[in-house]
Amino acid sequence: MRLGYSAVTAGIIDVAQSFEVAARYGLDIELSSDMAEMFPRLPGPRELAEMGRAAGVGFTLHLPFVDLNLASLIEPSWRTSLGRMLRALEYGEAAGARVGVLHTxxxxxxxxxxxxxAFERLEQALAEMAAPPIPVAVENLAIDDQDLLRTPEELVRVVEEAGAGFGFTLDLPHAFVQGxxxxxxAYLEAMQASKAPLLHLHLHDNHGDWDAHLPVGAGxxxxxxxxxxxxxxxxxxxLEVTGGEEGVRASLKAIETFWGACQSSS
Incomplete structure (x- = not known):
């Protein structure tokens, strides 16, 4: 397993610092498409790719979800969401991201x-994204009453119908809040039994009541x-954890305790 962290969730906004933390602990960085859109003065994807090569840091990408809904029943909103998603995939390809995480x-x-x-809208959007330039890992949510996909079976069906280039993100704490x-x-077994691959994990913690994004081991x-x-x-x-560098460090220590040495150099 190749392990990274979300600098945005950790509250590490300075780009140089985010690379320093990643290099210090041998981690990749999960980039944020939303941040790239909101802060156009941030390094572009090709510059990030160069910075990553220099620091020995790789990337995953969280595809946009702020003000975005691929299941929207409002045509202009749906079209805008799809356009942003397609541009984000191009961004991920240029940055050299290993995978892109998608909210449905x-x-x-x-x-x-x-x-x-809504299911028809979502399926149409994924069809428009067919043969994506980077693998797309569809994430389990079901932590808000309005989330469209509520069960492992629904998630598996949508991803399998999307076809080649699509797989799963298992967010363990999201599932923990749900049930x-x-x-x-249930999610893990459904994903591992699916024809589509389990590509990515999101690791953080909570107490089963809400999506707190605590450091691993703090919930x-x-x-x-x-x-x-x-x-x-x-x-x-x-690692999608709060608490800055200390939250990342504590999470790594907890994962080592729970799972042993889990990070590869691939």
Whole structure:
């Protein structure tokens, strides 16, 4: 498993500092498409690629989700969301990102007609993204009443229908908020049994009540229970933890305790 961290979630906004932290602990950086859009003075993707090569730091990319909804029933909003997503994939390719993490979207009311239309919108968006320039790892959410996909089965169906180039992000703490350890196990088993690959993990912690993004080990998620199930995982992972560099360091120590040496040099 190749491990990285989200500098944005950690609150490390300075670009040079984010690279220093990554290099210090042998981590990749999970870039943020939203930050790249909101702060155009940040280094561009090709400059980031050069900085990464110089520092020995690789990248994953969190695709945009701020003010974005690939399941939107409002045509202009849907079109804008799709356009932003396609541009973000180009950004990820230019930066050399190993994978792009995707949020699927929301529906305002769980009315059968609206749900059917929202699924059609999402499936159309993923079809427009066919053969993406970097692998796309669709993330489990279901932590907000408006999140469209609510079950492992729905997530698997959507990703399998999207076809080549698509796989999964398992966000263990999201599943923990949704339904505790049993829900983590349900998502993990569904993803591992799917024709689509499990590509990426999001690692942070909470107490099962809300998506707190605590450092790993600072909440109640029983990471040790999933050591065996993820022992052979060869994809990427990102620490999405608060607390600055100390939160990253504490998370690495906890993961070492729970899972042993999990990071590869690949």
């Amino acid at each position: 979207g929301q529906v305002p009311l769980r009315h059968p007609v609206l749900l059917e239309m 505790g350890s049993g829900q983590i196990k 109640s998620l029983p990471y040790a229970d999933f050591s065996a199930a993820l022992a052979g995982f060869e994809g990427t992972a990102a």
